[in-house]
Amino acid sequence: DPVRVHIIPGHSRLHRPLSWPGLGDPLFLTGVTFPPEYPASPETLVKLTVYDVRDKARDNVSKPLRGEGVSFLGSVTFSVSDLLRSKDDQLTLNLRSSDGVLAVGTVLVSRVNMGEMEEGDMDHITADVQQAQKCTLVCESSQGTQNDKDNSPLTGAVFKNPVCKVYKFQTVDSKWMLVREQMEECTLSFSIPRQLLHLYIQEDMRRIQELRDLGELSPHWDNLRKEVIGRYGQVIAAYQETLAELNKITGPSFKPSCSKAQRYLEFIPINLHTQRMRVTCPRQTDAFYDVITVGAPAAHFQGFKGGGLQRLLSRHEAEKKSTAYQCIYYSPEHTAKAQEVLHSVGHLQPLISGLADQLLQAAQQHSMAGLREALKNLAGKTEQFVHALKDELVKSALLALHAAQPGYVTKNQNQTLPGHQDSPVAPLKRQDSIPCHKEYDEEEWDRVWADVAKSLNCVIAMVDKLQEQEPINNNQEQPIPKQVLADVITSHNPEGDWREQLCPLVVRLKECVAEVVVRARRAMTFVLLQEAACSIPQGLFLKQRRDVVFSQALAALACGFVMRLYAGMEDKGFLRQLHLVGLVAQFESLLSTYSEEIGMLEDMEVGISDLHRVAFKITLAKTDNPCDLQPVVIGRRDHYTVEVPLPQLAFQTLPHEIKEGKALQVYPVLFNVGINEQQTIADRFGDISLQERINQRNFEILDSYYKSLSLPCFQTQTDLKDLLETLGQNVVTKKRKNVEILWLAGTICRRLNGIRFTSCKSAKDRTSMSVTLEQCALLRDEHQLNKDYFIRALDCMRREGCRIENVQKNIKCRKYAFNMLQLMAFPKIYRPPEGTYGKVDS
Numbered sequence: 040d041p042v043r044v045h046i047i048p049g050h051s052r053l054h055r056p057l058s059w060p061g062l063g064d065p066l067f068l069t070g071v072t073f074p075p076e077y078p079a080s081p082e083t084l085v086k087l088t089v090y091d092v093r094d095k096a097r098d099n100v101s102k103p104l105r106g107e108g109v110s111f112l113g114s115v116t117f118s119v120s121d122l123l124r125s126k127d128d129q130l131t132l133n134l135r136s137s138d139g140v141l142a143v144g145t146v147l148v149s150r151v152n153m154g155e156m157e158e159g160d161m162d163h164i165t166a167d168v169q170q171a172q173k174c175t176l177v178c179e180s181s182q183g184t185q186n187d188k189d190n191s192p193l194t195g196a197v198f199k200n201p202v203c204k205v206y207k208f209q210t211v212d213s214k215w216m217l218v219r220e221q222m223e224e225c226t227l228s229f230s231i232p233r234q235l236l237h238l239y240i241q242e243d244m245r246r247i248q249e250l251r252d253l254g255e256l257s258p259h260w261d262n263l264r265k266e267v268i269g270r271y272g273q274v275i276a277a278y279q280e281t282l283a284e285l286n287k288i289t290g291p292s293f294k295p296s297c298s299k300a301q302r303y304l305e306f307i308p309i310n311l312h313t314q315r316m317r318v319t320c321p322r323q324t325d326a327f328y329d330v331i332t333v334g335a336p337a338a339h340f341q342g343f344k345g346g347g348l349q350r351l352l353s354r355h356e357a358e359k360k361s362t363a364y365q366c367i368y369y370s371p372e373h374t375a376k377a378q379e380v381l382h383s384v385g386h387l388q389p390l391i392s393g394l395a396d397q398l399l400q401a402a403q404q405h406s407m408a409g410l411r412e413a414l415k416n417l418a419g420k421t422e423q424f425v426h427a428l429k430d431e432l433v434k435s436a437l438l439a440l441h442a443a444q445p446g447y448v449t450k451n452q453n454q455t456l457p458g459h460q461d462s463p464v465a466p467l468k469r470q471d472s473i474p475c476h477k478e479y480d481e482e483e484w485d486r487v488w489a490d491v492a493k494s495l496n497c498v499i500a501m502v503d504k505l506q507e508q509e510p511i512n513n514n515q516e517q518p519i520p521k522q523v524l525a526d527v528i529t530s531h532n533p534e535g536d537w538r539e540q541l542c543p544l545v546v547r548l549k550e551c552v553a554e555v556v557v558r559a560r561r562a563m564t565f566v567l568l569q570e571a572a573c574s575i576p577q578g579l580f581l582k583q584r585r586d587v588v589f590s591q592a593l594a595a596l597a598c599g600f601v602m603r604l605y606a607g608m609e610d611k612g613f614l615r616q617l618h619l620v621g622l623v624a625q626f627e628s629l630l631s632t633y634s635e636e637i638g639m640l641e642d643m644e645v646g647i648s649d650l651h652r653v654a655f656k657i658t659l660a661k662t663d664n665p666c667d668l669q670p671v672v673i674g675r676r677d678h679y680t681v682e683v684p685l686p687q688l689a690f691q692t693l694p695h696e697i698k699e700g701k702a703l704q705v706y707p708v709l710f711n712v713g714i715n716e717q718q719t720i721a722d723r724f725g726d727i728s729l730q731e732r733i734n735q736r737n738f739e740i741l742d743s744y745y746k747s748l749s750l751p752c753f754q755t756q757t758d759l760k761d762l763l764e765t766l767g768q769n770v771v772t773k774k775r776k777n778v779e780i781l782w783l784a785g786t787i788c789r790r791l792n793g794i795r796f797t798s799c800k801s802a803k804d805r806t807s808m809s810v811t812l813e814q815c816a817l818l819r820d821e822h823q824l825n826k827d828y829f830i831r832a833l834d835c836m837r838r839e840g841c842r843i844e845n846v847q848k849n850i851k852c853r854k855y856a857f858n859m860l861q862l863m864a865f866p867k868i869y870r871p872p873e874g875t876y877g878k879v880d881s
């Protein structure tokens with residue numbers, strides 16, 4: 040396979056093959072750097088030596104050792120002048136074996152012109168320091184300003200340690216505007232991951248219990264069960280340890296970028312901060328613009344050797360299908376269905392039981408209205424319950440479970456299944472054989488399941504009957520349609536007490552529900568056992584990876600939601616939109632689709648998409664005490680709810696739908712455009728399909744969200760429609776570093792009242808460039824910032840503003856971690872002013 044070498048300023052590390060599993064002809068890319076102090080000249084000779092690395096764990100082959108998974112392939116030498124004179128800046132060289140005789144492969148050397156350099160670019164990189172220093176920063180504070188609306192006790196409960204900067208800029212009509220930047224930490228950085236860890240542990244413990252409740256299984260299945268339980272136990276122990284370590288942490292409410300790969304901090308989002316820009320213009324009401332900045336949600340501690348979640352999960356699914364010989368393969372949809380059924384029965388059974396008790400209470404009180412109300416609710420929930428179980432999966436899983444019990448025989452073989460014999464790994468071909476245990480009654484489930492509906496009908500019929508017996512004046516409401524089940528009714532004494540007559544029927548209904556729950560729970564647990572057993576150990580590693588990434592993503596989302604909610608408390612239109620449709624949460628990412636950052640982006644894609652399983656609820660806080668205003672997470676992996684408590688005063692002004700606890704939806708979308716030198720390589724020689732796919736898919740989500748908004752205030756905004764159309768065109772256009780995608784997506788999100796997020800690896804350098812650019816663009820487009828002040832304002836914010844403080848908070852140094860050569864690759868407008876960047880230990 041060809042090896043490509045790029046002479047790229049600023050790079051020297053060997054990179055993994057850029058290839059996708061299943062595709063042949065992988066491309067191995069590596070960049071080679073001549074450090075600025077190195078006296079390279081046209082005569083300089085470059086020797087390339089290529090090794091075959093079999094042992095991926097030994098990624099660092101700078102000093103390869105023979106016989107340790109690394110072997111010499113060949114080498115070749117060329118001079119810098121060969122490259123400079125070459126056609127298309129490219130040399131094709133033959134690798135030679137050590138004795139120089141054999142040609143053992145081809146190396147393609149390209150000289151990379153960073154491309155984004157334009158005439159006069161260098162002038163901007165070394166910007167006019169004097170100009171920039173005519174900076175308009177007027178004051179700064181670490182506490183915010185007094186009597187500040189942004190620092191109310193409400194925000195103070197969740198947002199901490201404000202850093203504040205105020206600037207004065209000139210408008211087009213030579214007036215002055217005041218711009219105030221405020222950046223804060225968020226307590227949710229730690230509290231959401233802690234709560235999630237608790238919930239993960241609880242859920243896995245419950246899973247272990249459910250597996251135990253499967254009862255006696257044949258040795259094959261029993262062994263698998265033991266193994267799965269053992270693995271769950273390990274995960275629980277690791278999570279408990281992490282939680283214990285997290286509980287020891289005090290200090291700032293954010294994880295600095297340099298701790299990104301620390302084991303005990305892996306669930307914590309990197310460098311999560313909120314940033315608000317408030318603009319005060321003469322004779323205008325203040326406007327403010329919020330953004331949440333956070334490092335890409337990704338499993339940094341686990342690393343990116345095999346890629347990120349999106350790739351790992353699809354690879355795993357494919358492998359599972361082909362190697363699941365020990366167990367029954369259930370598709371991810373089936374597994375999700377099993378979880379859903381488990382969840383539904385767990386949720387609905389206590390509700391049905393409570394409503395049945397209410398019905399008896401109403402009967403006791405001889406209240407026909409109460410009886411009918413309770414019956415209506417009971418019927419509704421019971422129907423939901425019956426419906427939730429109406430799935431072929433339950434039936435087939437019951438059969439499979441039956442076949443997994445000791446003593447099971449098949450009709451065809453009339454002999455014990457292989458999986459039933461002593462060897463725990465003997466193949467079991469369940470699907471091919473129709474189980475025919477003499478004790479197994481295939482109709483049984485249908486009967487048990489139908490009994491629930493039947494017993495509900497008996498209850499309905501009895502209430503009807505009682506209603507008929509009532510004197511006419513106690514029977515004003517419309518009667519429930521008659522469902523005559525004579526065999527039931529005749530057995531009851533029409534003259535007796537209401538409660539007495541209803542009680543046996545209600546008890547029967549509860550019993551039928553309980554019976555169904557036991558069976559359904561065991562059947563679904565068996566499906567999940569298959570899933571877990573088929574995927575050990577890789578599936579569990581991936582689950583842990585997904586837990587980590589999701590935790591970071593949820594902490595960021597919750598932070599953004601709370602900030603958006605607090606900001607919109609007095610906006611009736613916004614609140615209406617919130618409960619009628621929900622909010623867009625738009626993540627902008629600046630990761631490169633190259634090397635490690637591909638893996639980060641693959642993690643991030645799954646983490647952000649998993650956020651669609653989250654809803655928010657607003658609750659009334661017990662007190663106005665800050666600790667009672669902390670959001671609370673409830674739920675399980677397939678669905679979480681974040682409850683956001685508000686103090687009485689704020690709560691009472693909300694629309695009643697929100698006060699009644701309506702689930703508030705979020706629509707997460709992710710747009711990525713890599714901007715640095717690594718993206719230059721990816722754009723030219725690598726694979727950018729990941730970025731293209733993400734942008735196209737998320738455009739579709741955003742577009743369908745917009746279409747689902749039937750609120751007139753959005754449909755009449757023609758420019759919103761135009762913006763979406765332009766974004767749609769941009770995501771399919773082949774254009775390098777097309778940052779317009781990010782600007783359009785950000786603008787659309789703001790117009791849609793959404794939550795804005797900006798991310799890169801550590802949310803410190805590239806993110807700072809993007810956030811300051813967005814702020815200045817808003818000043819120019821929405822607040823008539825004088826054009827001559829645009830670059831000055833941008834440089835000033837980058838030099839003096841909250842973002843350089845963010846860098847300082849993270850690495851204790853006031854320099855963005857860019858070198859000059861990296862900056863050449865940036866789109867011009869993303870480059871910071873001279874003196875603010877350099878080599879730092881980040």
Ligand SMILES: O=P(O)(O)O[C@H]1[C@H](O)[C@@H](O)[C@H](O)[C@H](O)[C@@H]1OP(=O)(O)O
Nearest residue numbers: 799800801802803804805856857881
């Ligand atoms: O905040 P980031 O842009 O992810 O910081 C990068 C920086 O862009 C890059 O130039 C530098 O070489 C480092 O990789 C920074 O990442 P850290 O995670 O090390 O801060």
